[in-house]
Amino acid sequence: MCGANTLAYRLVAELTELYEVSVVAIVPNRDRDHAPQITKILGEGSVIAVPAITEEALRAAGVVVARGIALVDGDDQSNIHTALRAQALNSGIRVALRMYNQRLGKHVERLLNDCAALSRSATAAPAFVNAALRRPNSVQVGTRSVSVEIGLGGDPADFLCTIADRIDKQDLARMRLLPDAPGPAATWISEVARNPPVAPGGAGAFAFTPAGTPVAAPPPGTRAVLRFLDGVRPHTPAWYSRLRWRIVDLRRLLSANQLSRVFLGAFAAVLASFFVVWYLNGHLAWAIYDTLLDMAGAAQPDVLGQPSQTGGAWQRAAQVVTTFCGIMFIPAITAIMLDALARGRAGLARRPSAGVRGHxxxxxxxxxxxxxxxxxxxxxxxxxxxxxxxxxxxxxxxxxxxxxxxxxxxxxxxxxxxxxxxxxxxxxxxxxxxxxxxxxxxxxxxxxxxxxxxxxxxxxxxxxxxxxxxxxxxxxSVSYLAAPAFAAALMGREVLGTLSVYRHVVLVAEFVTEAGSDLVGKPIHEVEVPGEVRVIAVRAKGARDYAWRLDRSRCFAEGDKYVLLTTRAGLGRHTSRVAA
CATH class of the missing domain: 3.40.50.720 (NAD(P)-binding Rossmann-like Domain)
Structure with missing residues (x-):
């Protein structure tokens, strides 16, 4: 593991505690960033401090015999160079590198033999967006998206499974992740808290699994469930809102200028002249047409001794006023347009609108x-x-x-x-x-x-x-959201995404039942571990999409793809089980 930032620290803890693998860390300095915490986890002998990652440092870290290497510090270019050095020393090594440029990362994945290029910020950003907008945090699985809903509402039959219960914001330690709770087949589960049934021979409340085995009903309180996400309403502001913002900006621009009174006076004169023309002609459209042309200096004057083309002396006076006032407006409008164009070309930041709302x-x-x-x-x-x-x-x-x-x-x-x-x-x-x-x-x-x-x-x-x-x-936490994906990629597993329940994270990971695997022929309920692992979807070999709402007695077959909803510890143990 190369790096000493927050992601490196979380990744070391993830690999040693959950996957139980040996880790050697290469850090720039033992006393800076999170190097002391990494040293505390691994010990002095497993931490190498070098200012730059060289071939000698990689050899000293045992890259020649290593299973994988994680590059989570530095810039994209230095990470690529280190990955190339590592695979030159060990052609079979698995590489997981941090890349901000995702497009470049895709090219690097094709360049190297066994590589996963991940972006820490791209992995974590959706969770922040969803938290800000109160949108469900979702993960794409096949053709469907699954999301977390906290506080079950509506029809309880449309959720897939319970992600967490006993949620108390004042004491998040009480939260239980992936509890052994009834699934969606117990459609009356929400009624249990309101009208607890009495078990025969006792006073306890019970719910029942599809097989009929009684389990204790979950206690009342806020829960988080997994359900399908059908779509998200667009948030684009209406056109009239954007128009209002522009009007407010124009008002601010004019009021901030010392000539604002002159412009306001000229505008009042043009407006008065417009009403005069409209009154004399009696046609609104023609009045607007004449006023705009007069402001642009395109007025056609009457010729002495020839029939008048206007409505008389009053209209001629109105046209004169409009034309002279337009002389002030045209340069101002031109200056505003040139200023906006110059800002764009010079790279100057745009100021927020004075009328912006809901941003x-x-x-x-x-x-x-x-x-x-x-x-x-x-x-x-x-x-x-x-x-x-x-x-x-x-x-x-x-x-x-x-x-x-x-x-x-x-x-x-x-x-x-x-x-x-x-x-x-x-x-x-x-x-x-x-x-x-x-x-x-x-x-x-x-x-x-x-x-x-x-x-x-x-x-x-x-x-x-x-x-x-x-x-x-x-x-x-960015590192807390990103570390599971990096660890899984390093171990050769694919994490489809993360789902957040406050500060707690559950992972959505995809596995394949390979030939000779211990899972072939075993039912789903034997793979699941209450509190750690739950199978939410399976796609049989040759099938076009995943099957949901599974029969827990279904047995795995060779070539099945299955998706787990799992805790960090559960993913590590399941990966070790599959590898064994």
Missing amino acids: VVVFGLGNVGTRVATLIHRLGIPVVCIERDPTARGIAAVRGMEIPVLVGEAPLEDQLRKARVHRSRAVLALTGDDAANLEAALEARALAPDVRVVLRLFDDDFATQVYRTFTNAASR
């Missing part, structure tokens, strides 16, 4: 912040970004999408006011500093007490305290 404020334009802003923008939702570092590469990325961004070391309160946080639907604090993210959340709440807040936090204890203190808030 999302993204604080921090690192890799994760840029991905999140891009995803939200593609949904058609207005986005306003704030970045204190003027050299952040995310500024150029969002500027290319014409997303407004506020840059500089101005007081955060002022930046949030300019971002119209009091009119926003959510604020995402996505810097790599937990303290800075908390500061942004507190400043946002001071300006808008009811705004939705999503924080990027690495420290789990810190995040727990935030959940207890904040209302209408969510927290996610």
Whole structure:
């Protein structure tokens, strides 16, 4: 494992604790970043400190006989170079490397023999977007998408399985993941909490599995279930909302100029002249036509001694006023257009609209912040970004999408006011500093007490305290979301996605029942482990799509593809079982 950042630390813990494999770490410095925590897990003898990863360092780490190598630190170019060196020393080694450029990563996967190129930010970004928009976090499995719904509502028969129960935001340690609870066949499960049936010979409440085996009914409270996601409503603002924003921006532009009174007077004169022309002609369309041409200087004057082409002296006076007032408007409009064009060519950031509402404020334009802003923008939702570092590469990325961004070391309160946080639907604090993210959340709440807040936090204890203190808030950890995918890729398994229940994560992973596997001929219920592993879909060899709502007595056959809903520990144990 090469690296010493947060992802490297989570990945070391994942591999050693869940997959129970030996790990050797190459870190730039033993005393910086998360190298001390990595050393505490692996021991001094399993950590090599070198400023740059060379062939000698790879040999010292045992790459020649290693099963795999994970490259999670540094930039894309250095990770590619290290991957090439590693496969030159060991042609059969499995490579999992972190790549921000996903398109380049696909090319690298084809270049190397056994390689998986993953983006940490791309893996974690959807969870932040869904938390901000209160959208179901979903994973694509075959032709269907599955999502988490917290607080079961509607018809209980349409959910696939229970992901978690005993959910208490004040004490998330009580939460049970993948409990041994009845499945969707027990359609009356929601009635149990309201009208508990009395078991024969006792006073306990029971539910029953499809086979008729009684199990204790889950206690009342909030639950998280897995169900199909049929679609998401578009969030694009209506055309009249966008028009209102432009009018407000124009008003702000005119009021900020010292000549605003002159322009307002000229506009009033043109408006009065328009009404005069309309009154004399009696035709609204012709009045608009004459007024616009007069403003552009295209008026046709009457000639002395010839019949008048206008409505008389009053209309001639109105046309004169309109033409002279138009002389001021045309240069102003031209200047505004040239300024907008010059800003685009010079790469200047666009300011947020003064009339924007229902938007999302993204604080921090690192890799994760840029991905999140891009995803939200593609949904058609207005986005306003704030970045204190003027050299952040995310500024150029969002500027290319014409997303407004506020840059500089101005007081955060002022930046949030300019971002119209009091009119926003959510604020995402996505810097790599937990303290800075908390500061942004507190400043946002001071300006808008009811705004939705999503924080990027690495420290789990810190995040727990935030959940207890904040209302209408969510927290996610990038490394915690990404580490399972990197670990599974390193072990040669495919994680289709992650589903979040507050700070807890369950994984959706795909396996194949290979020839000679211990699973061939075994029923599904023997593969499942309460609290760790549940089979949610199976696709038989040659079938076009997955089968859902499975008969738990169905036996696995050679070539079956099956999808697991599993905890991190469950994935590690199941992988070890399959490998054995």
